[in-house]
Amino acid sequence: MTLWWIGNAVLIAVVLPVVVYLLNGVLxxxxxxxxxxxxxxxxxxxxxKDLDHAALxxxxxxxxxxxxxxxxxxxxxxxxxxxDA
Amino acid sequence: xxxAGVVTIVGGLLIxxxxxxxxxxxxxxxxxxxxxxxxxxxxVTDILQKTEPVNGIVDSINANLDAGVSALxxxxxxxxxxxxxxxxxxxxxxGAAAAGLRDFPESATVTPPRIxxxxxxxxxTLARLGREAPIAMANPAGPVLRNVEGGSLAARALYPxxxxxxxxALPRSPVIGTDAPVQYEQREDIGxxxxxxxxxxxxxx
Numbered sequence: 444m445t446l447w448w449i450g451n452a453v454l455i456a457v458v459l460p461v462v463v464y465l466l467n468g469v470l471x472x473x474x475x476x477x478x479x480x481x482x483x484x485x486x487x488x489x490x491x492k493d494l495d496h497a498a499l500x501x502x503x504x505x506x507x508x509x510x511x512x513x514x515x516x517x518x519x520x521x522x523x524x525x526x527d528a
Numbered sequence: 529x530x531x532a533g534v535v536t537i538v539g540g541l542l543i544x545x546x547x548x549x550x551x552x553x554x555x556x557x558x559x560x561x562x563x564x565x566x567x568x569x570x571x572v573t574d575i576l577q578k579t580e581p582v583n584g585i586v587d588s589i590n591a592n593l594d595a596g597v598s599a600l601x602x603x604x605x606x607x608x609x610x611x612x613x614x615x616x617x618x619x620x621x622x623g624a625a626a627a628g629l630r631d632f633p634e635s636a637t638v639t640p641p642r643i644x645x646x647x648x649x650x651x652x653t654l655a656r657l658g659r660e661a662p663i664a665m666a667n668p669a670g671p672v673l674r675n676v677e678g679g680s681l682a683a684r685a686l687y688p689x690x691x692x693x694x695x696x697a698l699p700r701s702p703v704i705g706t707d708a709p710v711q712y713e714q715r716e717d718i719g720x721x722x723x724x725x726x727x728x729x730x731x732x733x
Contacts, residue, residue, distance in 0.1 A: 447532040454539040462543055466550030473557035480564030487571030494578040500585040507589050511596040518603045525607045 601629045610634075615641040 604613045610632065618625035618640035628636030690698070703709065706719070717723070 451535040463546045470550050470554050473554050477560045480561050484564050484567040487568050491571045491574040497578045504585045504588050507592045511592045514596050
């Protein structure tokens with residue numbers, strides 16, 4: 444009977460606090476992750492939105508090609524008009 | 529049931545309740561994390577899809593720009609010559625001559641002539657008319673007609689020699705008039721009654 448009471452004392456005074464302490468630590472760690480994940484989700488959503496105009500690079504590429512073609516034609520004319528050094 | 533048994537059951541029950549509470553709370557938080565990560569994965573997938581064609585497009589743009597740069601550099605060197613081309617580039621972008629032209633590696637060794645400064649229209653007019661402006665220092669027709677650094681002192685040569693020695697004080701201008709302290713025509717007849725000229729009749733006499 445005495446050992447039983449000692450076991451009860453250990454159960455309530457040691458085991459229960461240790462279990463509560465460890466589980467509380469796991470819960471706090473899980474809670475701390477949630478804001479970080481929320482911020483990451485916001486950042487990636489903003490980054491994805493910023494890239495909405497990436498499709499315009501196709502237009503930029505086309506404009507650059509046209510500009511270079513114009514420069515080439517203009518340079519050809521200058522080559523004819525201006526004397527060489 | 530003995531009192532010890534009741535205490536054991538109560539202790540075990542408390543441990544189970546603690547386990548249930550904390551584990552359920554942890555599960556709920558982990559579900560929030562899972563939902564957040566699902567959003568992240570969706571956004572990252574969008575980013576990957578949107579950036580997929582960027583590499584090819586940027587390579588195409590760079591290829592076109594490379595062709596343009598090569599054509600313009602070649603035209604500039606052909607028309608202006610290597611020295612003047614480097615000077616022009618260095619004038620527009622100071623220090624750029626050190627890097628040289630991309631298609632002309634030997635241009636990095638060229639000392640850029642000082643011909644590419646941007647001048648106002650008035651300065652260019654002066655350079656064209658009188659070659660008096662600093663821009664004319666590099667004129668292939670020859671040196672400038674006068675020293676441009678001391679050009680403002682050229683007018684001093686128009687004055688007598690004493691002024692060219694830069695004296696601290698020149699002699700003051702003389703005070704003139706009858707009340708002047710110095711009479712420059714010191715004659716006794718000044719201020720005296722005018723002598724009468726002999727009449728023409730007495731001369732005849």
